[in-house]
Amino acid sequence: MAWAAAPPELKIDWTKMPTYNTIMAVAAGVGLILVVxxxxxxxxxxxxxxxxxxxxxxxxxxxxxxTTGLHMTLTWPLAGQGFPFDNIIFGEPSLAFGLLLLAAAWYLWRRGGELSGAPDRITLVSRLAAPLSLFVFAMGLACFGIAAAGWTYTLFAAPPQEPISGAFADYPLLEATFISGLYVLVGVGAVVFPFALRAKGGPTVKIVGVCWGLAGLAFMLFGALNYFTHIGLIVNTM
Structure with missing residues (x-):
């Protein structure tokens, strides 16, 4: 394989940069899909x-x-080897989405029967989610900011020592565009979400579903792929 051995000049002290955005990407992707x-x-x-x-x-x-988002947000583990911005990019959105999922889990566990027996479930869900929709909207704007930073500073590019993704190391804008594009999809769905709640159907709901569904599938598959590529990067640079 072309990536079997890493160039000797790149060494990373992995004890100073614990990386777990693999499980974060898979969980976020599956979460988006299930919400849809x-x-x-x-x-x-x-x-x-x-x-x-x-x-x-x-x-x-x-x-x-x-758990992972809060740890990354508070301790900045990815700053040890020169990637402090990744703690914001991955940690804070994961923390926000995780808290929203836990809130939904608590309600469905405690009050799922009430939802099941409601004569107009759509109206009930819309009223319940309306206050939190402002936070969802704000995090959508944050996703746009992350995407803009990714394009502006060509972030997310994998080093040549990383399997598969590293094959595109000479084209840093390519992976920056891919990851930034995913954040744009999540952001569009989040910004439209409050309006979809009010509409209770129609094009706004479809926009949210398509954006979050596509982004969720991409995050899930990309996160699963990274279990191989990140392990390969660690082996090639330790």
Whole structure:
């Protein structure tokens, strides 16, 4: 393989840069997908009898994202080898999304029966989510800021020592565009979300679903791929 051996000049002290945005990307991607699927079921009037199952799923993902996101936000572990900005890019959005998932998990676990028996579930969900939608909107704007920083400073480019992604090391704008594009998708869905709640259907809801669904799938697959590429980078640079 072309990436079997790393150039000797790049060495990273991994004890000073714990990296776990692999599990964060997978959890965030799956979380976005599940939010879209549950929203579709509610809009179609389908009965999601086992709301406890959704609560368990949101709870597991929320714990992962809150734990890793809070640690990254407060301790800046990626600053040890010169990547302090990644703590903001990955840590803070993960923390925010994780807390939202935990809030949803708590409600579905404790009050899922009330939601199931409501004569107008869409109106109930809209009223419940309306206050938090402002925070979702604000984090959407934050995602635009992250995307702009990625393009402006060509962040996210993998070093040549990283398998697969490193093959594009000479084209740093390529990966910057890919990751920034994902943040744009999440941001568009988040900014439109409050308006979709008010509309209770129509094009705004479809925009949120498409943006979050595509971004969730991409984050999930990219995070899974990074289990190989990040392990390869560690082996090649330790």
């Amino acid at each position: 699927v549950l929203g579709q079921r509610l809009l179609r009037g389908e009965h999601a009898e086992h709301y406890e199952g959704w609560a368990l799923a949101f709870g597991v993902l929320g714990v992962i994202l809150v």
